Amino acid sequence: MTVKTSADGLKQTLQDKGVKYALAGYVDIHGIIKGKFVPVEHIGRMIKGSELFTGAALDGVPQDIADNEVAAMPDMTNITVCPWNTELAWFPSDLYLDGAPFEACSRNILKRQVAAAADLGLTFNLGIETEFFLFKDSGDGGFEPISGRDTLAKPCYDPRTLGDNMPIVGELVEAMNSMGWDVYSFDHEDANGQFETDFTYTDALGMADRLVFFRLMAGEIARKHGAFASFMPKPSATRTGSGAHYNMSLADRETGRNLFDTANGVDPHGCGVTEMAYHFIAGIMKHAKAISAVIAPTVNSYKRLVRKGSMSGSTWAPVFVCYGNNNRTNMLRIPSQGGRVECRAADIACNPYLGSALILAAGLEGIREAMDPGLPHRENMYNYTDAQVRDMGIEMLPQNLGEAIDAFAADPLSRQVFGEAMFNSFVQYKRDEWTAYHTHVSDWELNRYLKFF
Structure with missing residues (x-):
């Protein structure tokens, strides 16, 4: 809901809806919503930035404990009453420091790139496919799918197990539609306990807001039913992981025309998009390795980006920096409907503000410099050996x-997009995460080596 009224008018509107508390929610480095609950009686103070936060207490809000606090400044164009708790309203918020936008705020980082696109007369439209797992805790301290029937070797699109999970999935879809997201399909995915919801695209900032809110909402709705939602990219070595495919296009800011649609331009490679889209693709390919650190941001993410690792015969995840038509083995796919570009490397654990900011910056560079992505790949890229792929360049x-992370740190575009403070914070945090993983002694190691020699 958008409110263009006084603080008193906003308070009355919220109270009429039964809202008692407001949340000016920003995100940390992981894209997890943070904030304070504010009684609606104090909403006038909150919308002016009264709620202050010590960045040093959070992951990836780079501040020293001696720095002034950052303030959450609500976006008044996107106010949402939380469907699982209608006494709470969420305001996606930017962080400010000393009265100015905080450079290292994830949402501000995306807004800077949105502004760069606007300078070119462009709007970045984005749709994100939300894949996730629904599990329950098991008696042995582990976890398992909610439905006892969810044991098929190939459970993809199975209506029986989707039906078993409808108390949660159905409530989630109804909640999404109550907010105007327009869910047009949902299904059981390729792993046991895995689901996907597909809903209408919007501008990149709005879609990033929706994704971070979706994760919060799905978790809270699942919890009501004695379950939990997992956004771990790959919970099982033998099942597919959860992507968050970015479906991207650029529109003319004045007319709204989709400039990737071949009705509005020439298609030089026959994949169903315009020359501008190919330049956009080329920019992303140039910076793909750095982008990977942001759209696949965890240790676990790279156990999804492999050729094998699924009982269904494919991981359905990209391995190579390449593009093509309706071919799911490319990093960048142009679906058969055309008019958009899908990045398949992104997973559901990403911070969508940071991921879409870096992808947009790379794509705009490709457009400015009229980069050429080369010829598309329509073949199954999994069938090539590593040596064959290298020979193909x-x-x-x-x-x-x-x-x-090494690629991210070495790419000048990363620092340019993130700004000095967030760049340094991101690199340090992720290098520490990688080191912690390497120094941990796993059950696999104990089982293999403890009595091996």
């Missing part, structure tokens, strides 16, 4: 978080 995506 195609690079591999990073194979682990360490490689991805």
Whole structure:
């Protein structure tokens, strides 16, 4: 809901809806919503930035404990009454420091790139496919799908197990539609306990807001039913992981025309998009390794970006820096409907503000410099050996978080987009995460080596 009224008018509007508390919610480095609950009686103070936060208490809000606090400044164009708790309203918020936008705020980082697109007369439209798991805790301290029937070797699109989970999934879809997201399909995915919801695209900032809110909402609705939602990219080595495919296009700011649609331009490679889209693709490919660190941001993410690792015969995840038509083995896919570009490397654990900011910056660079992505790949890229791919001049995506962070740190675009403070914070945090993983002694190691020699 958008409110263009006084603080008193806003308070009355919220009270009429039964709202008692407001949340000016910003995100940390992970894209997890943070904030304070404010009684609606104090809403006038909150919308002026009264709620202050010590960034040093959070992951990736780079501040020293001696710095002034950052303030959450609500976006009054996107106010949402929380469907699982209608006494609470969420205001997506930017962080400010000393009265000015805080450079290292994730939402501000995306807004800077949105402004760069606007300077070119462009609007960045984005749709994100939300894949996630619904589990319950098991008696042995582990976890399992909610439905006892969810044991098929190939459970994808199975209506029986989707039906078993409808108390949660159905409530989630109804909540999404109550907010005007327009869910047009949802299904059981390729792993046991895995689901996907697909809903209408919007501008990039609005879609990033929706994704971070979706994760909060799905978790709270699942909790009501004695379950939990997991946004871990790959909970099982033998099942597919959860992507968050970015479906991207650029529109003319004045007319709203989709400039990737071949009705509005020439298609030089026959994949169903315009020349501008190919330049956009080329920019993303140039910076793909750095982008990977942001759209696949965890140690676990790279166990999804492999050729094999699913009982269904495919991981359905990209391995190489390449593009093509309706071919799911490319990092960048142009669906058969055309008019958009899908990035398949992104996973559901990403911070969508940071991920879409870096992708947009790379794509705009490709457009400004009229970059050429080369010829598209319509074949199954999984069938090539690594040596064959190298001979074709195609690079591999990073194979682990360490490689991805090194690529991110080495790419000047990363620092340019993130700003000095967030760039340094992101690199340090992720390198520490990678080191912690390497120094941990896992059950796999104990089982393999403890009595091996």
